[in-house]
Amino acid sequence: MRHIQDGSYVAINWNHIEDELDKATWEKLTQQFWLDTRIPISNDLRTWHGELSAQERDVVNRVFGGLTTLDTLQSQDGMAALRADAVNQKEEAVLNNIQFMESVHAKSYSSIFETLNYKAEIEEIFDWANHDKFLQFKANRINDIYQKGTSLQKKVASVFLETFLFYSGFYTPLYYLGHNLMNNVAEVIKLILRDESVHGTYIGYKFQIGFNRLDEEQQGKLQEWMYDLLYELYENEEKYTHELYDGLGWTEDVLTFLRYNANKALMNLGQEPLFPDGAEDVNPVVMNGISTSTANHDFFSAVGNGYLLGEVESMNDEDYQI
Numbered sequence: 001m002r003h004i005q006d007g008s009y010v011a012i013n014w015n016h017i018e019d020e021l022d023k024a025t026w027e028k029l030t031q032q033f034w035l036d037t038r039i040p041i042s043n044d045l046r047t048w049h050g051e052l053s054a055q056e057r058d059v060v061n062r063v064f065g066g067l068t069t070l071d072t073l074q075s076q077d078g079m080a081a082l083r084a085d086a087v088n089q090k091e092e093a094v095l096n097n098i099q100f101m102e103s104v105h106a107k108s109y110s111s112i113f114e115t116l117n118y119k120a121e122i123e124e125i126f127d128w129a130n131h132d133k134f135l136q137f138k139a140n141r142i143n144d145i146y147q148k149g150t151s152l153q154k155k156v157a158s159v160f161l162e163t164f165l166f167y168s169g170f171y172t173p174l175y176y177l178g179h180n181l182m183n184n185v186a187e188v189i190k191l192i193l194r195d196e197s198v199h200g201t202y203i204g205y206k207f208q209i210g211f212n213r214l215d216e217e218q219q220g221k222l223q224e225w226m227y228d229l230l231y232e233l234y235e236n237e238e239k240y241t242h243e244l245y246d247g248l249g250w251t252e253d254v255l256t257f258l259r260y261n262a263n264k265a266l267m268n269l270g271q272e273p274l275f276p277d278g279a280e281d282v283n284p285v286v287m288n289g290i291s292t293s294t295a296n297h298d299f300f301s302a303v304g305n306g307y308l309l310g311e312v313e314s315m316n317d318e319d320y321q322i
């Protein structure tokens with residue numbers, strides 16, 4: 001976007017709002033600001049060593065390794081790519097906020113790793129993430145679109161990543177939360193999920209504005225591209241899910257959850273769902289994990305620095321739906 005008009009570098013004026021949703025999103029995102037360092041992850045150490053099998057711990061580590069890659073992509077390339085197409089300065093400011101929170105998300109997995117694993121194990125996780133064929137395929141496929149795609153294609157890529165691809169990873173902590181296990185780790189994930197829910201809605205909304213300006217033929221072409229991309233990503237995600245979850249026997253449940261979230265991604269983009277799967281098809285333990293209220297109601301005040309950083313509301317279905 002152009003910052004210079006008639007030779008002047010234009011100051012951002014929040015008293016002149018072009019689109020109310022920019023302001024509303026800024027307010028929501030700043031209200032729900034959080035940091036990984038404020039969640040007592042070490043409270044899960046006993047469960048980690050005492051209740052989870054070595055195989056389960058390995059799956060948790062890998063899914064979080066995968067999520068680290070995707071949040072790194074969002075923080076380093078995704079939001080920068082979207083920001084280049086921002087239609088006003090407030091949208092740029094919102095994307096700045098999102099970009100920083102993506103760095104918080106990416107870092108929070110390292111906080112989890114640091115608490116639960118030894119150094120050599122952590123190195124193994126990153127080595128796995130940096131070389132896993134299916135994980136690398138999706139990260140590179142999405143990044144290609146960020147680098148070479150049109151403004152609308154980039155928004156589709158971002159929404160597919162955040163509302164669809166993340167969920168093969170989110171499944172595991174939500175499953176444990178549904179069983180009342182690893183609650184503090186799940187708290188981190190739910191804070192991430194709550195952010196992603198706003199990001200997906202906001203970027204999906206920006207997509208719809210542009211999409212509605214296209215003529216019918218252009219819309220048809222873009223829809224064809226979008227559904228092809230979704231299929232391609234889903235096919236890869238099937239392989240990724242088998243690789244991660246076959247050992248635990250969770251694959252089919254994860255795939256149902258993925259299809260349900262793929263439909264949500266399409267809804268964010270104002271498009272028709274592709275898969276028949278609805279909320280009622282998802283493993284109720286996972287849905288239960290999503291709707292469980294926060295484990296640490298007062299963790300912000302518990303840090304003892306004398307001021308309340310922000311009210312962290314519990315995650316509820318409504319947040320998840322937006």
Ligand SMILES: [Fe+2]
Pocket residue numbers: 071074101102105106192196
């Ligand atoms: Fe994120």
Ligand SMILES: [Fe+2]
Pocket residue numbers: 074098102162195196199
């Ligand atoms: Fe995001």
